[in-house]
Amino acid sequence: MIIRSSLPNIRTDKGPPALEFTQKFIPFKDHTCINRFITKRQDPSECADVSFQKDGVYNINPKGARSSRPAYCVMRNGIKWTPISIFALGNEAIHLISTNGKHKLHIDLELRNGSRFYADYSLFKLNNESSQYLLKVTGYSGTAGDAMDNYDRSLGANGAQFSTRDRDNGEYIRNCAELYHGGWWYVSCSNSDLNGNNTIYTKGSLQFWNKNDLKYAGIKQSEMMITKY
Secondary structure: OOOEOOOOOEEOOOOOEEOOEOOOOOOOOOEEEEOOEEEEOOOOOOHHHOOOOOOEEEEEOOOOOOOOEEEEEEEEOOEEEEEOOOOOOOHHHHHHHHOOOOEEEEEEEEEOOOOEEEEEEEEEEEOOHHHOOOEEEEEEEEOOOOOOOOOOHHHOOOOOOEEEOOEOOOOOOOOHHHHOOOOEEOEOEOOEEOOOOOOOOOOOOOOEEOOHHHOOOOEEEEEEEEEEO
16 A cells, blocks of 8 residues: 655656655555555565574565465574475475575484484585476585485485486386385485385385484484575
């Protein structure tokens, strides 16, 4: 809503009459006053841009997206993270977020015996749909071991395309997404899969992270989240 002045229209020397507006601000729900105009408030492009410091569900609107969507934002030690696993955004939204500036990835892993591990990657980028959401993830540090940017390309997620049950982009003779009950970045399957069915305690039906002490250990829960820097 724009509030007009009671003054008459003012003619400029470069075009038709221009309306003059009052410098009066009136608060409106879901709107923000800017200068002399009242405009609709813009949702943040990702959790890193949220103005609040409390965990919760916020509307985000990644640059290039057609509309806003809810995202569960996690605030830790002053850093605002966008989870990409426990509150599924979808690969297209993750692509739009991760290609808007530099992003890093943090992974938390909890085993069934209560042990906890983490993995950090200083670079995370998910390419677009035409690339089959090819993943770029490098710069490991942490306690879990590096199961994504692996020295063995056939088992690392870095540089792999995303596979699902109905779209196999891997190189193995069988569909790894069917074998492990979840979409992931597979080549000849993988040393990691944090999207697998974690409710069935049988081999091939769990999330897994096959490095160091976590090799073949049962993962109780996992969390993947990204933020820009």
